[in-house]
Amino acid sequence: MSFDPAKPTLLCALVRHYDELVDYVRRRFGDRGAARDVVHDVCLQLLERTEKEDVRTPLALLRKISHDTAVTRFRSEHRRASWLQPVSELPEVACAAATPTARYDAEQEFQLLVDAIASLPPRCQAVFVMHKIHEIPQAEVAQRLGISVKTVEKHLRLGLAACRALLGR
Template identity: 70%
Template sequence: MQFDPVKPSLLAALVRHYDELVEHVRRRFGDHGFAREVIHDLCVQLLEKHEKDGVRSPLALLRKVAHDNAITRYRSERRRQAWVVAVPELPEVDSGAPTQERHYGAVQTLEHLTEAIASLPPRCQMVFVMHKLHELPQSEVAERLGISLKTVEKHLRLGMAACRAKLGYEVAL
């Protein structure tokens, strides 16, 4: 954006009188950081909107708009603060994400199950993995491995017993 030096621009006036405008808002609202935020918002507002021609007193207009923006911002902050004070303790909301303890426990359980499955005899291990992990029906496992359905059931019982034992559950065969 280029400034026309002959025609006074609101944005040029804001740049030229920046410190004065900040001080104007600070005197009325008491906070230097708040005043700077209001003037920065005003600058963005001027950059986003098409400037009107024929402004006779740009500084006066900028003071008025800055003051109005400060009042709006101040009221908004007060409403937010009132809500925060009215609700001193936010309700606990479960994020659904596991806590660190649950995550650590799940990792340990997985390690124990992996060890239990690895300790199974090869054929038993194949049956267990095909049925429990790959979710193949028992009849398909029996067909693929060329064993009876009873043998598949026996290997699954042994695999489950090994997993329960590794996790410390009672084993009933």
Template identity: 70%
Template sequence: MSCDPTKPSLLSTLVRHYDELVDHVRRRFGDRGFAREVVHDVCVQLLEKRDKPEAHSPLALLRKISHDQAVTRYRSDRRRQAWLVERPALPDAVSLAPAPAQQYEAARELDLLVEAIGQLPERCQMAFVMHKIHDIPQAEVALRMGISLKTVEKHLRLGLAACRAHLDYPQDGQ
């Protein structure tokens, strides 16, 4: 390849007509930042090529190269965007889970309740667990245990009083 010193090189033409090439790409693709990136890419390509093509009209060739580079880049960006999955922004929500201190306190209270129920007399404990823990109606508890409804109510009052006392809760009427 012969170098004619009277003909300007593509790289020197690009430097002289940089703004014009950017405007050429911007007019077709609408974004000045995109256009600058394309012209910079063309410049890098020219710097990296060992055999630079000779052109009768270097500016026209640079416009064509820039346009082709812009089309390639635009298509590549569109394909990449098609693969991206839009995810909605996560809302700024406060966790409804109890704090560790609350979890510890609840576990401590549960242990105290289990201890209080365990200290009840056997029949009182049975009535209390069936009604309060297993949610069995008082009438059915009375039927299953073979005792009167009034006795079930008495066992429940005693059980609640023992649990409150064990947890240091104030008693009713105090």
């Protein structure tokens, strides 16, 4: 990507208004360090995609992109934090070793899941792995595969049913 100062681009606008964008995100979400990270993420997004022509108000668009990126980051951090359970004291044993029988049972169950996923039709398997294993949102899976979100939901139902059937649940 070449930079032509005569032709304003979103990336040039981001560089020109960097501090303003950081302050904008900080005022809305409170943390200056996180605000810098958000603006850096926006910069990466701009570098990774082709730029749209004829952006009339690049600062407004950058604010919108920054806000959306900050909301997405906040939601994922909130979701991640909800998975963690605070512990006032550490247990004496960090991890109790699994018994050989428990390990064998877990390996058998894992192999059943692998076999269930492998037995799915190719499109269904791709949808299931993208969403359940790689945690890609359904809308993005649909976009990447060129199918509707309803079709993604159908494939996920079929995949879950196959896994449950092989596990006997």
